[in-house]
Amino acid sequence: MEPGIMEAGATQGAVELDGGPYAREPERLCVVTRAARPVAELIRFVIGPDGDVVPDVKGRLPGRGVWISAARETVEAAVKRHAFARGFKRDVRVPADLARRTEKLLEQGTLDALAIAGKAGLVAAGFAKAAAALERDDVVALLHAAEGSADGARKLEAIWRRRTTEKALPMIEFLTSAQLDLALGRPNVVHAALLAGSASDTFVSRSRRLERFRTGSASDRGNKAGTAAAQ
Numbered sequence: 001m002e003p004g005i006m007e008a009g010a011t012q013g014a015v016e017l018d019g020g021p022y023a024r025e026p027e028r029l030c031v032v033t034r035a036a037r038p039v040a041e042l043i044r045f046v047i048g049p050d051g052d053v054v055p056d057v058k059g060r061l062p063g064r065g066v067w068i069s070a071a072r073e074t075v076e077a078a079v080k081r082h083a084f085a086r087g088f089k090r091d092v093r094v095p096a097d098l099a100r101r102t103e104k105l106l107e108q109g110t111l112d113a114l115a116i117a118g119k120a121g122l123v124a125a126g127f128a129k130a131a132a133a134l135e136r137d138d139v140v141a142l143l144h145a146a147e148g149s150a151d152g153a154r155k156l157e158a159i160w161r162r163r164t165t166e167k168a169l170p171m172i173e174f175l176t177s178a179q180l181d182l183a184l185g186r187p188n189v190v191h192a193a194l195l196a197g198s199a200s201d202t203f204v205s206r207s208r209r210l211e212r213f214r215t216g217s218a219s220d221r222g223n224k225a226g227t228a229a230a231q
Contacts, residue, residue: 113203130193145177
């Protein structure tokens with residue numbers, strides 16, 4: 001079997017983005033670039049019940065899958081080059097807007113993870129609460145609304161730098177205030193601090209993946225990945 005073409009199934013268990021199974025299957029082959037990459041940098045696609053190619057962004061769907069590098073331009077190239085038919089070795093229906101659909105699923109998964117982190121008490125939302133958390137808690141990332149004040153972000157980062165110079169905090173800056181409000185169940189969220197915990201790790205992982213899809217790369221400093229809504 002060619003590596004990277006077939007994945008998952010009842011005997012192997014779910015291949016999940018946020019879980020341990022990936023540690024047993026660290027790399028897959030991108031059918032577009034033909035390069036082996038860690039699965040966290042790829043997206044799996046399967047054939048749905050209606051015969052359409054669908055993104056399996058959490059790696060949980062059964063059946064044969066093909067893997068594509070987690071970048072919008074690579075998914076678009078896969079559609080144009082008929083890479084899915086070659087990967088699945090059969091004729092398949094490929095939606096013209098597959099890249100947009102994939103981005104929306106990645107975005108929704110990121111927001112869902114943030115909501116779970118919020119319900120777990122791991123999000124200090126609001127400038128004052130974020131500042132207090134930076135002074136005393138184990139903070140793993142800062143969230144700033146895409147349209148938020150750059151001055152507020154600088155002030156929060158300065159608080160962290162006064163506490164430690166050993167590590168820089170990831171800054172997630174591509175979600176809108178409306179999205180933060182909806183995920184956290186409170187109004188007018190512009191700044192927030194993410195506290196240490198497994199739910200926070202999942203959110204950070206998904207946010208990096210979404211950023212990589214939009215920009216082709218993801219950095220710990222959290223370069224803005226454009227507007228949150230897919231165009």
